[in-house]
Amino acid sequence: MKQSRKFDICIIGSGAGAGPIAYELAKAGYKVGVLEKGRWFKETDFFKDEQLGRHSVFRSQFKDERHTLEEPNGDGSWSSDTTSQFWGGNIVGGASNFMSAYFHRLKPQDFRLVSEYGNIEGANTVDWPISYDELEPYYTKVEQLVGVSGKVVEHPHLEPRSSKDFPFPPTAEHPVAQRFDSACKGLKLHPLPMARGILSQPFNGRLSCEYSGYCGSYGCHSGAKASSRAALLDTATKTGNCEIVTQAKVYRLNTDDSGKVNSVDYFDLTDNDKSVRVTANIFVVACYAIESSRLLLSSRGKKHPDGIGNNHGQVGKNLHCCAGGTGHGVFELDKLKSFEAKQLKTRGPFFNRALQDWYEIDDESVSDKPIKGGTLDFVFDPPSPTSEVSSLKWQGENLLWGTPLKQRIKSHFTQSKDFKFEVFCDWLTNDECYVSLDPDEKDRWGQSVAKVRAGFHPHDERVAQYLVDRGIEVMKAMGAHEAWGNVFTQPTSNLVAGGCRFGDDPTTSVLDRNCRVHDCDNLYVTDGSFMPNGGSVTPTFTIYANAFRVADSIVERFAKG
Template sequence: MKNSKQFDICIVGSGAGAGPIAYELAKAGYKVGVLEKGKWFKENDFFKDEQLGRHSVFRSQFKDERHALEEPNGDGTWSSDLTAQFWGGNIVGGAINFMSAYFHRLKPQDFRLVSEYGDIEGANNVDWPISYDDLEPYYTKVEQVIGVSGRVVKHPQQEPRSTKDFPFPPTAEHPVAQHFDAACKSLKLHPLPMARGILSIPFNGRLSCEYSGYCGSYGCHSGAKASSRAALLDEAVKTGNCEIVTQAKVYRLNSDESGKAISADYFDLANEDSSKRVFANVFVVACYSIESARLLLNSTGDKHPNGIGNRYQQVGKNLHCCAGGTGHGVFEMDKLKEFEAKQLRIRGPFFNRALQDWYEIDDKAVSSKPIKGGTLDFVFDPPLPTGETASLKWQGEKLLWGTPLKQKIKSHFTKSKDFKFEVFCDWLTNDDCYVSLDPIEKDRWGQSVAKVKAGFHPHDEKVAQYLVERGVEVMKAMGAHQAWGNVFTQPTSNLVAGGCRFGNDVKTSVLDKNCRVHDCSNLYVTDGSFMPNGGSVTPTFTIYANAFRVADKIIVQLQK
């Protein structure tokens, strides 16, 4: 094909599952090509503007491509709609440009859910084909290479570490964190300083955090946030061995008569959507779970009539989101001591606290035996003054204006302070949560869009409700004048994983333990697709660590 290119390794996508592969292979001297659908934005493009959080310029356009989504109605029926909610960030570095960067490791029991807690009827739980010990050195590598800030403290759920502490000191903490610690200790809990994939001090040409508050959902202006682009791809390109091809929408992987992947076809969005082709010895798919499954399903061939890796109809199966909920504690300034109110008005530093006392729940009121629990992260929402003000114009069904609206706005921003907690627990994989190709809906290039069926297991709701109630108790112990929380069962717009589960049984998994497609010896999938379960934390840290692990395996393969 005209305009074709040849690389040692071709990577589709540029996020957490792609960056470590490009970084390690380029440093090892291999020619690396990264095909990214989005554009290359840099620090100066991420100014502190609430209108820029995941702005449409950073995302795919609904008119061009979307997803079909099916959700349960609660009465046995399903509702269907088209959505753009799963497009987290189509730019170099992926959606992690906009992450809050909570960096918790998984724990040893996350790798062996069945062995530890037994089967759960209606769930497709399995043990991982690797152990925590296999991944631990790579967690450590992520902390050192991309920069993780934090402080290790002893607590009942502390996972084993090969290093005593994080390589970077904690990011600056809000003074109210001390009040939180005291409240937790009064409840005999173990508050944790939250590790963040955010630099607290300059490192490797990147500046430290500026503490603007514009973090989660926003791109990082200083480069402190450990996005794949800032931490890894910029370094990979400097080697001279890595080429990042932007505005390259990959739509098919081609395979030869033996079933091996030989090339990738993409639409050049900067050149009138012309079709181009890349050849390579090894291919890596890392374009987010939903789209990775869609790409494999669309990549049919003589040896792969149902899509690459789909001989046993496993591609797209066992998708999972992040189950949990949210809660709030509202503190009324005029009911606090003057110094307490002054502390609460401080903006910028992170709250930086988490609780994992209920990572395993041993409560007979919930279950006769211990069950897997989750994590509570306590945070401040990013500043959204315009959005918050717009929501204040209604008093019930009555539209406010003039003095009444001004008074309400003043009260909202000066009379109270809202804390937030986020609950993370496992979204159990089940037969009603998967990705397929929609038989009707097409994108602008004539391809079937991904159809996401997002059924949840009732066990998740029970665990999340328990954790939400614990979070409310903590808020009340802090002295919140109002405290409440809610469980959610809708699929999260981010933090989606699974769909190409790894395992030892070719009939129940898509990838082997090294994330290589069972039926395609030179194709790997390294985004969150590989994960049999998401654990009870955000998955980005684990995706990074596993991608570094797989990079070592690919280098060994290329050396043969």
């Protein structure tokens, strides 16, 4: 085994949960080591090419390591499949390179679901150990430092803010946004300009958005997207205090007789998988929720016979994805006025609109008391003409070719426009959604792969369907000639959180309120694993904010000695 040098703090992973820790500790003068399994890619490596989305070069290789997935069949049995779908991004900056960067804050009620709405039978819902007010200054810090563009407008569910507006103006707006606003106001709704973790102006050496349309699932060519690498790690390394070790496949945390972590082992993928050991005073795990649970479960020791943090069997429990659905509105261009058709054909600017009128649902047709609802984000998909053409060759069970196929392709691209909405609501934590180690399957290095059981609560489906129906109503009010939507119950390939829930009670949580493992004094987990619930928005903004909060507590700890 090759011995590496010692750091003050060693961070495993480099995404949204890792970047703030590295940035703040390096800036404070401490020696930071970041171990990243993937490679370092820069803006010049991200091309505007539909074939280069989450390309295999940016992900873990299916042949080397996989996740085993179990899903309910609907009859009480479970299907078992092997999939790599949970790899969000295997490069410096992690999945934050490929996000769409919808940056909604959680709201105060998200921190106290039980207190606000009561317990739901079959769900493991809990209140957070911290409040919205404790996290609010860090949301503001992310907006200013990582870079969030938008405009604050008054609406019934606007969360409290310490700043009046976002530090960067909204990104360029698609002309059809005005059509959306008019339709929503006719329905007595409150359309929101959607905040984005995308720069509308150059900042800190990063360029502003180029409006190519290649955003969600694509790396950002200009550096405008608020990836952990572009926004934080590039700056952290320039201090001289932060070293990022790439192609470092971490496989074990080692603990001493007292139960503290004293070193971490990784395979050096650049040197024939040679095992390397790194020592530090404090360790931070931020590998993405599933892999963070896997690493803790795999790290057994004298004080941790079932894995670090797992003395009460909580590691891997209470995993959650993002419940919801999607919907579409199709506009037939030849049935619109010429200027309306021209507007819909415009490419480039974002359609930055969201609805949160149903963040709390107070409708007797759904429940006899108010329940937690969700968010609808309205978007255009990134350009993907090749995949769209491929899907058009099938009409039901019939394969088209020749003139019929040509006519259908021409119609698709010149005579109609597809407009989309995405629904986000809580995936209630439950006993049938968790991460464990697969007893049979090993990865290329002989380590047990993560096994994910992805059971969902029927309450989520009911809430999602209500929101999908509202989205369809908005599409029709906009004048869509066809509108439809569907609810999904399968786990999302990204937006996964939980597994190392934080809380004040060690018997029901893995981490304390500062995201330190209850039974391991010098180990923290700062990716989305800490979240008791995901709220009804995408979680990246909150992961960033919480990591900055934890970074402050670690800096304070070092200062005390």
